[in-house]
Amino acid sequence: MSExxxxxxxxxxxxxxxxxxxxxxxxxxxAKVRAGIEGAVAAIAFWLVFSELGFPRIAGIGRLSVLPIxxxxxxxxxxxxxxRALVTVTAALTLFLLLLAFTPLMRGxxxxxxxxxxxxxxxxxxxxxxxxxxxDGMLPQQGxxxxxxxxxxxxxxxxxxIVLTREEKRIGRRAVTTxxxxxxxxxxxxxxxxxxxxxxxxRDEAVQMKAIATREGWTRIILVTSPFHSRRACATFEKAGxxxxxxxxxxxxxxxxxxxxxxxxxxxxxxxxxxxxxTLRYWFSGWI
Numbered sequence: 001m002s003e004x005x006x007x008x009x010x011x012x013x014x015x016x017x018x019x020x021x022x023x024x025x026x027x028x029x030x031a032k033v034r035a036g037i038e039g040a041v042a043a044i045a046f047w048l049v050f051s052e053l054g055f056p057r058i059a060g061i062g063r064l065s066v067l068p069i070x071x072x073x074x075x076x077x078x079x080x081x082x083x084r085a086l087v088t089v090t091a092a093l094t095l096f097l098l099l100l101a102f103t104p105l106m107r108g109x110x111x112x113x114x115x116x117x118x119x120x121x122x123x124x125x126x127x128x129x130x131x132x133x134x135x136d137g138m139l140p141q142q143g144x145x146x147x148x149x150x151x152x153x154x155x156x157x158x159x160x161x162i163v164l165t166r167e168e169k170r171i172g173r174r175a176v177t178t179x180x181x182x183x184x185x186x187x188x189x190x191x192x193x194x195x196x197x198x199x200x201x202x203r204d205e206a207v208q209m210k211a212i213a214t215r216e217g218w219t220r221i222i223l224v225t226s227p228f229h230s231r232r233a234c235a236t237f238e239k240a241g242x243x244x245x246x247x248x249x250x251x252x253x254x255x256x257x258x259x260x261x262x263x264x265x266x267x268x269x270x271x272x273x274x275x276x277x278x279t280l281r282y283w284f285s286g287w288i
Contacts, residue, residue: 039078043070046090054270101262115231117245123159124218129225130167137176141253149249150224154189161192165205168198206240228271235288
């Protein structure tokens with residue numbers, strides 16, 4: 001009796017009865033941390049593949065701007081029973097990406113987006129659509145491709161005037177616009193240049209161009225835009241009441257004639273989905 005009553009408190013604390021709950025709690029915390037990390041990794045992989053396929057561009061979302069949100073969401077999902085679903089979806093998207101990249105799957109669908117009309121013998125103006133603006137106020141690649149094609153047509157005498165649609169956006173507290181970059185390149189055409197007011201969509205461009213054509217008494221225009229954008233753009237201008245000859249620009253960022261590399265094929269898919277979504281939106285809105 002005396003030996004039992006003399007047991008020290010330290011001996012009682014060291015008993016396995018107390019160690020097991022602590023070890024279980026520690027193991028549970030470690031498992032949750034591992035699950036959160038696995039979820040974050042899966043979410044990063046998902047977002048990068050999803051972005052590579054071009055889906056965020058439909059909503060105007062930047063590729064990296066949403067990545068921190070995806071990581072947080074992945075951590076939270078990782079600690080639930082939906083972690084396996086996230087991994088499964090990511091694996092499926094990756095397989096789809098590989099299918100697009102290493103097969104000619106997109107050649108037919110993307111070619112159907114391109115509208116090429118003969119250059120008319122007489123036209124009143126060459127209308128060159130913008131394609132966004134960089135934070136430095138420059139034309140992006142597609143915008144430059146379009147403008148170079150328009151200048152080429154003007155120098156060949158396809159029309160006596162050029163119309164440039166102008167984009168503008170705010171970067172912090174300052175506004176940046178394509179105007180200066182467009183004007184200095186269009187000067188090589190040695191012809192009359194007209195700039196529209198600020199535009200935010202192809203529909204805006206068509207409406208403003210209709211007003212200019214009415215004011216100037218023009219009846220036919222040559223519309224220059226990127227190849228994959230040509231069918232929707234020309235249909236939008238025709239719906240606005242303009243007579244259009246559609247002339248796609250050359251493409252320097254994607255080898256659209258051959259789609260010879262995996263990067264070209266995947267990027268072509270992204271543009272195809274963007275144009276498909278845009279066409280559906282314009283059709284439901286009655287703009288085409």
